[in-house]
Amino acid sequence: MTFSLVARCADTGMFGVAISSSSPAVAARCAYARAGVGAVASQNITDPTLGPLALDLMAQGLSAPEAMAEVQARAAFIEYRQVLAVDAMGRTAIHSGPKALGIWTQAQADNVASGGNLLANDSVPQAIVDGFLGATGHIGDRLIAAMREGLAAGGEAGPVHSAGMMIVDKVSWPVADLRCDWTEACPIEAIATAWEVYKPQLAAYVQRALDPREAPSYGVPGDE
Incomplete structure (x- = not known):
């Protein structure tokens, strides 16, 4: 009931x-990323411990394939899980258990991996990978483009209701963490709209955290 990259x-x-x-609040329990380390999606009858575990293993120096092998060895009920990972060198790894829905x-390539379950057809992850590789600009723009390609290729077998996008860069917190936890409309387009608003302000939010004295004004009434 999920597709991701x-x-x-x-x-x-x-x-x-x-x-x-199609499930509510998917990004809250399935999306994980750590600056300088990697990114992980843990989905399909989700075990939220697997994302942090894979990131910890990569932080210790394991490659994405090595970390995935360790996750497979340690995790309970791994046959029900689907886990995607990319590491600091752009190496990717995917586990899709035989009891995925x-x-x-x-599908995967250097710097990008995609997977899904309860899909409309088996071409969706490759469309997502191709969409990311074919897009240009900020990684956020490329993530949105990739998800749109996955949706255009068929997406999930039924309507999707939630979506999210997380981006990390240098600092210890996500520089973008945008979510649509439930909608009867298209959650991917909701995230795309939020990204259009947030992208021009991203650097300012980071600067305010690091040193508010050097940050731009807030642009609200009473701010001078």
Whole structure:
């Protein structure tokens, strides 16, 4: 009931995750990323411990494939899980358990991996990978483009209701963490709209955290 991608920008070293599902609040329990380390999506009958575990393993120096092998060895009920990872060198790894739901499949390349379950067809993850690789600009723009391609390829077998996009870059917190936890409209387009608003302000929010004395004004009444 989910399709997603994890990705690394080869130019900036930023990591991102984008995900959508028919379930509510999918990004709250499935999307994980850590600056300088990697990004992980843990989905399909989700075990939220697997994302942090994979990131911890990559932070210790394991590659994405090595970390995924360790996750497979340690995790309970791994046959029900689907986990995607990308590491700081752009290496990718995917685990799709044989008890993943419905039509499930995966696709990967350098710097990007995609997977899904309960899909409309088995072409969706490859469309997402191709969409990311074919897009240009900020990693956020490329994540949105990739998810739109996945939706255009068929997406989930039924309507999606939630989506999210997380981006990390240098600092210890996500520089963008945008979510649509439930809508009867298109949650991917809701995230795209939020990104259009947030993207021009992203650097200012980081600067306010690091040193508000050097930050731009807030642009609200009473702010001078």
